[in-house]
Amino acid sequence: MPLPPQHYLNNGYGVKSWLLTRDHKRIALLYLAAVTFFFFIGGAFAVVIRLELATPAGDLVSDETYNKLFTMHGVMMVFFFLIPVIPAVLGNFLVPLMIGAKDLAFPKLNLASWYIYMLGGLFTLYALVTGGVDTGWTFYTPFSTVSSTTKVIPTALGIFITGFSSILTGLNFIVTIHRMRAPGMRWFRMPLFLWSMYATSLIFVLGTPVIAITVLLIAAERVFQFGFFDPARGGDPVLFQHLFWFYSHPAVYIMLLPSMRIVSEIVAAFCRKQVFGYEFVAFSSLAIAVLGFLVWGHHMFIAGESVYAALIFSILSFLVAIPSAVKVFNWTATMYKGSISWDTPMLYAIGFIGLFTVGGLTGLFLAAVGLDVHVTDTYFIIAHFHYIMVGGTIMGYLGGLHYWWPKISGRQYNEALAKLSAGIIFVGFNLTFFPQFVLGYLGMPRRYHAYPPEFQVLNVLSSAGASILGVGYLIPMVYLMWSLRYGKVAGSNPWGATGLEWTTTSPPPTDNFTQTPIVTQEPYVYPRVEGRVA
Amino acid sequence: MPELAHHNPALAHQFENLAQQKEASTLGMWVFLVTEILFFGGLFATYCVYRHLYAAAFTAARRELIVWAGTINTAVLITSSLTMALAVRAAQTGERRLLMTLLAATMALGCVFLGIKAFEYYSEYIVHHVPGPGFQFEAEHYRHAQLFFSLYFMMTGLHAIHMIIGLAVMAVMWWLSYRGIITAEYYNPVEVSGLYWHFVDIVWIFLFPLLYLIGRHAH
Numbered sequence: 004m005p006l007p008p009q010h011y012l013n014n015g016y017g018v019k020s021w022l023l024t025r026d027h028k029r030i031a032l033l034y035l036a037a038v039t040f041f042f043f044i045g046g047a048f049a050v051v052i053r054l055e056l057a058t059p060a061g062d063l064v065s066d067e068t069y070n071k072l073f074t075m076h077g078v079m080m081v082f083f084f085l086i087p088v089i090p091a092v093l094g095n096f097l098v099p100l101m102i103g104a105k106d107l108a109f110p111k112l113n114l115a116s117w118y119i120y121m122l123g124g125l126f127t128l129y130a131l132v133t134g135g136v137d138t139g140w141t142f143y144t145p146f147s148t149v150s151s152t153t154k155v156i157p158t159a160l161g162i163f164i165t166g167f168s169s170i171l172t173g174l175n176f177i178v179t180i181h182r183m184r185a186p187g188m189r190w191f192r193m194p195l196f197l198w199s200m201y202a203t204s205l206i207f208v209l210g211t212p213v214i215a216i217t218v219l220l221i222a223a224e225r226v227f228q229f230g231f232f233d234p235a236r237g238g239d240p241v242l243f244q245h246l247f248w249f250y251s252h253p254a255v256y257i258m259l260l261p262s263m264r265i266v267s268e269i270v271a272a273f274c275r276k277q278v279f280g281y282e283f284v285a286f287s288s289l290a291i292a293v294l295g296f297l298v299w300g301h302h303m304f305i306a307g308e309s310v311y312a313a314l315i316f317s318i319l320s321f322l323v324a325i326p327s328a329v330k331v332f333n334w335t336a337t338m339y340k341g342s343i344s345w346d347t348p349m350l351y352a353i354g355f356i357g358l359f360t361v362g363g364l365t366g367l368f369l370a371a372v373g374l375d376v377h378v379t380d381t382y383f384i385i386a387h388f389h390y391i392m393v394g395g396t397i398m399g400y401l402g403g404l405h406y407w408w409p410k411i412s413g414r415q416y417n418e419a420l421a422k423l424s425a426g427i428i429f430v431g432f433n434l435t436f437f438p439q440f441v442l443g444y445l446g447m448p449r450r451y452h453a454y455p456p457e458f459q460v461l462n463v464l465s466s467a468g469a470s471i472l473g474v475g476y477l478i479p480m481v482y483l484m485w486s487l488r489y490g491k492v493a494g495s496n497p498w499g500a501t502g503l504e505w506t507t508t509s510p511p512p513t514d515n516f517t518q519t520p521i522v523t524q525e526p527y528v529y530p531r532v533e534g535r536v537a
Numbered sequence: 538m539p540e541l542a543h544h545n546p547a548l549a550h551q552f553e554n555l556a557q558q559k560e561a562s563t564l565g566m567w568v569f570l571v572t573e574i575l576f577f578g579g580l581f582a583t584y585c586v587y588r589h590l591y592a593a594a595f596t597a598a599r600r601e602l603i604v605w606a607g608t609i610n611t612a613v614l615i616t617s618s619l620t621m622a623l624a625v626r627a628a629q630t631g632e633r634r635l636l637m638t639l640l641a642a643t644m645a646l647g648c649v650f651l652g653i654k655a656f657e658y659y660s661e662y663i664v665h666h667v668p669g670p671g672f673q674f675e676a677e678h679y680r681h682a683q684l685f686f687s688l689y690f691m692m693t694g695l696h697a698i699h700m701i702i703g704l705a706v707m708a709v710m711w712w713l714s715y716r717g718i719i720t721a722e723y724y725n726p727v728e729v730s731g732l733y734w735h736f737v738d739i740v741w742i743f744l745f746p747l748l749y750l751i752g753r754h755a756h
């Protein structure tokens with residue numbers, strides 16, 4: 004079976020045809036290259052951090068270098084990988100395909116947002132090669148405005164600029180989903196991935212401007228000596244924390260919501276069943292987006308928040324568990340009596356559900372004020388948010404990348420290697436981060452390059468896990484690249500999945516569909532599998 | 538497809554027809570304005586917190602602003618919104634010369650606003666009200682008055698940057714009208730730019746009372 008004669012990948016060759024493209028699918032691949040680059044830079048910092056922590060003494064790097072390492076790891080991973088990764092890569096590729104449109108509403112704006120992202124990345128790389136920054140990715144004041152002598156301004160500007168890329172992507176998705184749906188594609192016929200893209204875009208649009216103004220205030224404070232957050236000049240450092248977390252807590256849901264919905268797509272396709280409780284799942288995405296804006300105070304339980312404020316933020320944080328649990332129950336209920344096939348995307352999806360459950364339940368520990376005070380700024384926090392961000396976002400992203408790779412490239416990857424690396428990532432991840440829960444509970448603080456000798460065993464386990472995890476991330480790089488040339492031709496619908504994206508050729512033509520599709524039914528209409536009773 | 542028979546060169550390939558394109562760009566601008574509200578919202582929130590904490594110092598500092606300049610600027614901006622609204626109307630009816638005149642009037646009023654604002658900044662600079670090492674104020678309110686002026690310069694400065702961007706957008710609209718690209722059939726660039734212009738105007742409508750007027754009669 005050959006590839007289709009005309010598709011978006013052979014429609015023009017050469018650097019110019021890529022760098023000036025307005026095709027959402029090519030822009031998605033530009034993002035794919037860029038986020039992968041930043042992911043491995045961020046990962047390189049993590050390697051040095053874990054090497055340093057293999058021994059109790061601070062012997063590999065100085066304490067100041069260590070501060071820069073964890074800061075740059077956080078900045079790179081959060082702002083340049085985790086936040087953009089799924090919307091910018093898979094969202095860009097899939098949103099027009101899934102709603103049956105030729106492109107996003109604003110293709111030029113879409114390309115512009117890639118360039119803005121790259122410009123922000125360059126600023127941050129500049130800060131990195133000229134000495135780095137040591138404030139932690141949270142930029143807490145007054146350290147970041149008064150004390151730190153490192154490259155705070157270029158890093159802050161990098162984040163400011165990249166924020167506009169997020170805003171424009173969100174804007175593009177919202178308008179596209181409102182105005183570009185194919186005939187018959189009603190809101191409740193949209194695949195759940197689109198609901199998550201919509202919810203995520205809302206957070207982009209409502210949250211990102213606030214972090215933009217916040218980092219601008221930081222820059223202004225350093226450049227013009229304004230005193231917004233400096234107590235010596237009448238400012239209030241806690242106000243910075245409020246503004247920062249007003250964005251940065253919802254940002255966690257920017258990372259997580261798309262990942263959850265990828266899992267829903269995968270679970271439906273590989274269990275050959277309708278998603279259980281479609282409307283509940285759709286609305287749970289929006290519920291999380293809304294609730295996510297009301298819980299930022301739980302990052303500040305020890306920052307002099309009043310008891311009443313802490314109580315309210317605590318209750319609201321517990322409420323997030325409800326839509327989250329709706330999702331977990333819906334995945335399991337979808338699998339129940341399904342005809343499950345264990346292809347690579349499904350392995351990632353199941354891995355996601357397990358890791359997300361651990362991350363989510365430990366989040367409840369942190370929503371409880373008393374317990375949170377005990378573990379604040381320990382490795383318990385580190386473990387918790389890595390379970391959510393890495394175990395959640397990256398597992399979902401890799402699952403989605405494997406699921407839609409035949410659509411993106413037209414070819415199949417090596418299934419055996421893919422399954423192997425999914426297993427390696429799962430094992431390596433748990434070995435890296437589970438010991439950190441224990442370390443944190445025993446009292447090991449975050450952001451120190453040395454620690455008491457009794458913590459060494461757990462730290463060595465964690466470092467060993469990190470090296471396994473690193474290998475796990477490298478293998479897909481290799482076989483996915485390999486498949487671009489040598490992979491078996493996949494055909495339009497290798498998984499037998501529903502959804503408009505599978506009705507067009509793989510890879511799709513530049514205009515996505517030869518004629519505008521007409522939608523006549525709900526998503527996930529899989530034929531009943533006979534003769535299977537669990 | 539009936540659209541093909543009457544294909545407007547302004548129709549982008551991803552849209553079915555001009556109506557869909559217009560709806561999309563209008564919605565896009567509204568969404569963008571939402572992000573702008575949140576952007577300024579962070580500043581307004583910061584201002585409100587500090588005003589609440591340091592009411593006396595903020596009132597004392599506010600008295601140093603040139604109220605008449607702010608008042609004239611408010612009138613200038615509201616008038617520019619009127620010319621902008623009329624410009625959108627002229628674009629809809631396809632009156633090209635009127636449209637160009639009104640866009641030019643809008644830009645002229647915008648420049649007047651920025652001129653008066655520059656005069657204010659200069660006046661504040663010579664009496665050492667710019668925050669930093671050279672800041673001077675009565676000792677009792679020194680720290681918090683500096684905070685007020687930090688916020689004042691940040692808020693009005695960001696607003697002025699938005700004005701400058703607005704002027705650039707208006708210049709592009711003027712050029713598009715001059716080239717005859719704006720027609721009664723395809724006028725939504727003017728309409729969408731108008732939305733932006735009105736938004737920047739409205740931000741000032743909030744800034745003016747917050748910075749210049751509140752506490753005017755307090756002693």
